[in-house]
Amino acid sequence: EPEVTQTPSHQVTQMGQEVILRCVPISNHLYFYWYRQILGQKVEFLVSFYNNEISEKSEIFDDQFSVERPDGSNFTLKIRSTKLEDSAMYFCASGTSGGAWETQYFGPGTRLLVL
Amino acid sequence: KQEVTQIPAALSVPEGENLVLNCSFTDSAIYNLQWFRQDPGKGLTSLLLIQSSQREQTSGRLNASLDKSSGRSTLYIAASQPGDSATYLCAVWGTGANSKLTFGKGITLSVRP
Numbered sequence: 001e002p003e004v005t006q007t008p009s010h011q012v013t014q015m016g017q018e019v020i021l022r023c024v025p026i027s028n029h030l031y032f033y034w035y036r037q038i039l040g041q042k043v044e045f046l047v048s049f050y051n052n053e054i055s056e057k058s059e060i061f062d063d064q065f066s067v068e069r070p071d072g073s074n075f076t077l078k079i080r081s082t083k084l085e086d087s088a089m090y091f092c093a094s095g096t097s098g099g100a101w102e103t104q105y106f107g108p109g110t111r112l113l114v115l
Numbered sequence: 116k117q118e119v120t121q122i123p124a125a126l127s128v129p130e131g132e133n134l135v136l137n138c139s140f141t142d143s144a145i146y147n148l149q150w151f152r153q154d155p156g157k158g159l160t161s162l163l164l165i166q167s168s169q170r171e172q173t174s175g176r177l178n179a180s181l182d183k184s185s186g187r188s189t190l191y192i193a194a195s196q197p198g199d200s201a202t203y204l205c206a207v208w209g210t211g212a213n214s215k216l217t218f219g220k221g222i223t224l225s226v227r228p
Contacts, residue, residue, distance in 0.1 A: 100146035103161040
């Protein structure tokens with residue numbers, strides 16, 4: 001069964017460093033999402049992406065964040081200058097439609113630790 | 116702003132028990148409500164999706180109901196098994212400015228053999 005994959009599974013970085021989290025969505029999906037889950041907290045929506053542009057973004061998704069689909073398979077989340085509070089599990093998800101009509105498929109997550 | 120609440124935060128039951136997990140949401144303007152399962156350190160797996168026009172969905176031993184007007188959903192698990200131990204998350208896909216998945220904090224279920 002097709003699945004969403006994410007790399008790396010864990011990343012440790014120093015505060016102020018740039019990180020890029022990578023995702024390979026399911027191949028025929030057109031909608032892509034990033035969520036994060038701070039330890040012990042709710043899963044929070046960050047951004048949705050369709051047709052090579054951002055569809056929606058949350059107030060969390062500020063200028064330090066960016067997303068890109070650099071080729072036909074990868075979907076990346078970049079954090080330009082990491083802060084301690086960026087430490088979280090980051091989940092990528094994808095879907096065939098815009099989410100209102102069918103579920104999203106989540107990857108296993110990247111655990112980011114900012115020191 | 117949509118808020119999703121799941122109470123209690125944790126639940127422990129003996130194997131074989133039928134159980135109900137509750138979810139409430141503040142804004143009834145939703146397109147759908149979904150239940151997810153999350154195993155420790157893992158991603159989210161979709162269990163059931165109920166469109167706003169539907170009242171319930173069933174998959175195997177799971178049954179989810181939706182009462183949109185009162186802002187409530189329940190996930191019923193029949194004949195619970197130790198393998199059902201996980202965190203169960205409720206999420207709603209809203210309309211307008213809430214066109215995204217808004218999650219509850221989850222209920223951590225432990226099924227004792």
